[in-house]
Amino acid sequence: MLRADSISRSFDGRRVLSSARLAVSGGEVVGLLGRMGQGKSTLMKICAGVLDADSGWVEFDGQQYDRVRLSTLAARGLFYLAETDNLVSALTVTQHFDLIEKRFGRGDRDLAAGMMKLEDFLGARTDTLSGGETRRVEMALALLRRPSCLLADEPFRSVDPLMCELLGNGYRYLASSGSAVVVTGHEVNALRPYLDSVVWVTSGTTYELGNTESAWQHEGFRRAYLGPRG
């Protein structure tokens, strides 16, 4: 579904990624984990087409790109949730739903709103929502869109445990519907139940650690990222 390979990227001469790789198939939730500043968000942005790689390529839905834009990938089925600014502040939740449906056809609005428990603020402008509510609205849009691939950058940031469960169930629901899902974040214990596999981003490159059990037993991952209580 989505594959990125040989990705390198520098900022002002500082190499953030070198030979990074990411592959995710439909029906799978992949956790892209690693310490701050190791290149997780950079890799996500490159895969989503909001940032160009210095070298390497992204393949989405059978088409390979050296440089690609989010608009191109989104039209083919990708949905990207950045850390911030995914919603238009002047529009209500319902108006966001309308935009998605006008562009991509009718979706199951009741299911999306119901799963994310949005019934009470469908008419609210998104700039009046709390951080957790905003995350739920973003996830509801993804559920309404039914993307073939969802990339979510730090979706559990500033979200309480109950909301994490709602979001996590959303990822599992999308995966069970055949979507490929990639999430990043540091809330590893909250993320773990929803992940099928883990990709560790460290020192600018990536390591596929397999399922969560083998990842949590990986000596280097434990020592360099999870810590003694991981």
Add this chain to the structure above:
Amino acid sequence: MLWLALHAFIAAVSGGEIIAFGTKATIVLAIVGAAVGNADTRRRREFGMLGNLGISKLAPPAMWAGTMVVLEISLRVSLYYAGESS
């Protein structure tokens, strides 16, 4: 609105005369319009949603620039025919 405000300002400082821009000034106006469109879309945090809707980042600035050019051409044509009829 920006286009209207600009022409209202010009009319005010030129003693009520409506002036259509020449070709070069229209191009400059279109570039300014595109820059304002880009800044406005960024201010409203619309690029993320637009991207997910499959709409290019270039679309909002292009729409702003295009609107400016169409309005300017319309004004020029209107002034031309108004001059013909008087």
